[in-house]
Amino acid sequence: MRAASLLKSGWRAALLPVTLIVVAQVAATVTPLESDTLASPFDIARAFGSVMADGSLPKATLDTLKAAAAGCILGVGAGSLLGIVLGLSRLADDALDLTIELLRPVPVVALIPVVMMLLGFGAEMEIVIIALGLLWPSVVLARAAVKEVEPRLMEVSNVLQLGFLARLTKIVLPAILPQLFMSLKLAAGYALVVAVTVEITANPLGLGYGIMMAQQALRPAEMFAYLIWIGAIGWLISLLLNVAQRAFFPAFVKGDGR
Amino acid sequence: MKHFSLRKLFLGFGALALFILAWKLVTDAKLVSPIFFPGPERTYAALVKGLAGGAMLSQTLETVRRMLLGWLLASFVGVFLGALIGVSRRARAFIAPTLELLRPLPASAMIPIAIAFLGFSDNMVLVVIAFGALWPMLLATIHGFAAMEPRLYEVSAVLGLSRAEVIWKLALPSAMPMILASLRLGLTISLILAVVGEMLASRQGLGQSILAASRSFRSPDLFAGIVILGTIGLVGSRLLSFAERRLLRWQAVNR
Numbered sequence: 001m002r003a004a005s006l007l008k009s010g011w012r013a014a015l016l017p018v019t020l021i022v023v024a025q026v027a028a029t030v031t032p033l034e035s036d037t038l039a040s041p042f043d044i045a046r047a048f049g050s051v052m053a054d055g056s057l058p059k060a061t062l063d064t065l066k067a068a069a070a071g072c073i074l075g076v077g078a079g080s081l082l083g084i085v086l087g088l089s090r091l092a093d094d095a096l097d098l099t100i101e102l103l104r105p106v107p108v109v110a111l112i113p114v115v116m117m118l119l120g121f122g123a124e125m126e127i128v129i130i131a132l133g134l135l136w137p138s139v140v141l142a143r144a145a146v147k148e149v150e151p152r153l154m155e156v157s158n159v160l161q162l163g164f165l166a167r168l169t170k171i172v173l174p175a176i177l178p179q180l181f182m183s184l185k186l187a188a189g190y191a192l193v194v195a196v197t198v199e200i201t202a203n204p205l206g207l208g209y210g211i212m213m214a215q216q217a218l219r220p221a222e223m224f225a226y227l228i229w230i231g232a233i234g235w236l237i238s239l240l241l242n243v244a245q246r247a248f249f250p251a252f253v254k255g256d257g258r
Numbered sequence: 259m260k261h262f263s264l265r266k267l268f269l270g271f272g273a274l275a276l277f278i279l280a281w282k283l284v285t286d287a288k289l290v291s292p293i294f295f296p297g298p299e300r301t302y303a304a305l306v307k308g309l310a311g312g313a314m315l316s317q318t319l320e321t322v323r324r325m326l327l328g329w330l331l332a333s334f335v336g337v338f339l340g341a342l343i344g345v346s347r348r349a350r351a352f353i354a355p356t357l358e359l360l361r362p363l364p365a366s367a368m369i370p371i372a373i374a375f376l377g378f379s380d381n382m383v384l385v386v387i388a389f390g391a392l393w394p395m396l397l398a399t400i401h402g403f404a405a406m407e408p409r410l411y412e413v414s415a416v417l418g419l420s421r422a423e424v425i426w427k428l429a430l431p432s433a434m435p436m437i438l439a440s441l442r443l444g445l446t447i448s449l450i451l452a453v454v455g456e457m458l459a460s461r462q463g464l465g466q467s468i469l470a471a472s473r474s475f476r477s478p479d480l481f482a483g484i485v486i487l488g489t490i491g492l493v494g495s496r497l498l499s500f501a502e503r504r505l506l507r508w509q510a511v512n513r
Contacts, residue, residue, distance in 0.1 A: 013355030037374040091269070098270030099277050105491030107450045109457070109465070110484045113472030117294050117480075189362055197366035197450075201457050208367070215370035223374065227367055234362030 039221035047221035048229065056210065057229065064199065064206035065233075067123050068191040071130025076187045078131070079138025080180055084172060086139065087146025088164075100139065108133035108194060112202055123205065126198050133194045134187045141186075145179035146172060178249040185241040192234050207233075296478040304478035305485055314467065314479075318486050321452055321463040324380075325490070328387025329448040333441060336392045340399025341425050344433070354400055361397060365390025365447065366454055373459070383455030390451045391444035398440030402433025435506055442498045449491055 021041050028040030039047070051057040086093040111132055119125040153175060157167045173180075199208025211226035278298050284290065285297035296304070308314030343349045369386050376382035406429055414424045430437075456465030468483035 009351065012351045016352055016356045017359070094266040095269040095273040097266070099274050102274070102488070102492065105446075105495060106484060106488035107446070107453055107491055109450050109453045110468060110487045112457070113468050113480055114294075114477075114484070117472045117475070117477070118290075192362075193364040193366065196364040197454060200366050200369055201454055211367060211370045215374050220374060223370055227363075227371060230367045231360065231363035234364065235359060238362050 035220060036218045037220055039224055043221040044224045044228070047219070048225035051210075051222060051225060057226075060205075060207045060210040061229070061233065063123065064192070064195050064208070067126040067206065068130060068188075068195040070123075071127045071195070072134060072184070072187050072191040074127065075131035075134030075191075076138045076184050079135040080142040080183065082135075083139040083142025083144075084146050084168065084176075087143040087149075088167075088172065093143070100136065104136040104140075109197060109201065112198060116202055121203055121205070126195060126203050126205065129198050130191050130194045134191060137190070138183055138187060141179060141183040142176065145176040145183075148179075149175045178251075181245060181249060185238075185245060188237050188241055189234060192230075192237060196230060292477075293475050294477055296481055300478040301481040301485065304476075305482040308479065308482055314464075314482065314486070317462060317464050317467045318490070320461075321449075321456065321465065321487075322490060324383060324387065324456070324461075324463060325445070325448045325452040325494075328384050328452065329391055329445050331384070331388040332391035332444055332448070333395055335388070336395030336440075336444070337399050337437060340396045340437075341403065341430065343396075344400040344403025345421060345425050345429060350400065350404060354404075357393075357397060357400070361393055365393070365451060369454065369458060378459040378461075380459075380461055383452065383459055383461055386455050387448050387451045391447045394440040394443045394447070395437065398436040399433055402436035403429045405436075406432045438498070438502045438505065442495055442502070445494045445498060446491065449487070449494065453487065 025041045028038070028043075048057075086096060108129060111129055115125050115128050115132075119128065149172060153171050157171045162170065195206065196208040199206045200212050201208075203209065207226060207230050211223055211230065214220075214222040214226055281298050285292060285295055305314075309318075343353050365386070368389055372382045372386045372389075376385060410428045410432065411424070414428055419427065452463065453465035453468075455461065456463035457469045460466050464483050464487055468480050468487075471477070471479035471483065
């Protein structure tokens with residue numbers, strides 16, 4: 001019964017993309033396609049095979065993922081730490097709220113020229129920009145999570161006269177772990193977006209640079225292969241993190257059927 | 259209550275003053291070379307000069323215009339398409355999975371594609387902004403429609419409402435909180451993509467001007483540009499939160 005309903009929703013979901021691909025292929029075959037901007041699905045698959053085989057795509061993917069992961073860990077780590085401190089200390093929160101609210105809306109791409117000037121091109125510059133981009137969202141999520149910790153747990157920690165570190169590791173961190181993972185999940189997707197953006201805009205490295213080069217070399221099949229690959233990676237990351245979330249924090253996943 | 263907010267205001271401005279002081283001390287002590295990292299007073303001077311002298315003012319207006327145009331385009335198309343797809347259960351079953359599949363695709367990855375089709379033009383930047391900001395609004399509208407209380411659909415069937423009436427009178431108001439939140443997200447994305455687009459295509463605007471400032475090591479101009487961009491983001495999101503509160507007041511009363 002369940003398999004049947006899955007099959008039913010499955011073919012419905014697959015119909016649109018499959019139709020689009022078939023139509024594109026037919027259109028490319030019927031009209032003699034000779035274009036600097038379009039490519040037929042077959043050509044795209046072939047281009048994908050060749051950039052995969054010559055090692056440029058795996059290397060670019062690794063560069064992008066490494067930068068995104070490093071930036072993610074740095075940004076979410078620092079941001080969550082600051083967020084936890086702000087959530088625990090009323091004084092620090094009141095004091096820093098205004099400054100954070102003023103710094104938060106600065107678009108992360110505006111920092112590209114600054115970091116570029118300080119660090120030049122390369123993986124470091126990209127990691128720093130990603131970390132800066134993830135910092136404020138992590139602060140806000142961690143702060144909100146700490147403020148929602150059951151007040152009685154805090155009372156318990158007061159009664160036990162726990163020090164700051166003991167309170168952090170024994171009460172607060174376990175209580176907000178699911179929200180921290182949620183924050184990491186959102187951050188991972190965003191890290192990939194920022195990484196690709198930085199690579200397209202400035203950094204001669206990774207997938208973003210690859211797609212930009214394919215465009216400038218007027219190789220549309222390769223360009224679309226990169227695009228689809230970037231989309232697939234984003235999709236895979238979110239799938240993996242969703243599965244992990246379901247495995248580690250089953251109670252926290254809302255049963256949304258959509 | 260009053261006392262607390264006053265305390266908060268006092269502390270907030272105190273911390274901000276400390277932040278600027280620390281900035282000044284770091285630059286005065288030349289911990290980072292002043293070529294890269296200007297002090298607050300030089301940034302302020304560049305800001306005043308740029309805004310009074312005209313160049314930066316016109317660039318700011320250009321960036322804001324671009325951002326708003328792309329955002330408006332995305333809002334109309336996103337909510338309209340979202341309503342068309344969201345109102346029909348069948349359309350949702352067929353189209354929504356494909357859209358979910360495309361969602362994690364970074365909007366900036368579409369820039370090379372847009373360049374291939376439109377070249378380095380103003381239209382290219384506009385299309386990229388609109389395309390990037392479209393997704394949150396489109397998906398929020400579809401989800402908002404899908405999450406509508408099923409009884410309201412039954413009510414509309416009993417009343418014999420047409421599909422357009424269902425959208426206008428029932429579904430849009432009930433999806434409004436999600437749509438408004440996505441409009442705010444869309445504005446943030448629009449600003450980011452406007453800056454990226456200007457940097458890449460060298461169109462007149464703040465993105466291009468801060469990149470040029472960085473390349474010629476005019477760091478005060480660069481920082482002044484960043485301050486303006488932050489202000490644009492701040493004002494935009496504040497205005498939209500204000501609109502959100504006003505428009506959703508009826509819901510707060512209902513609860």
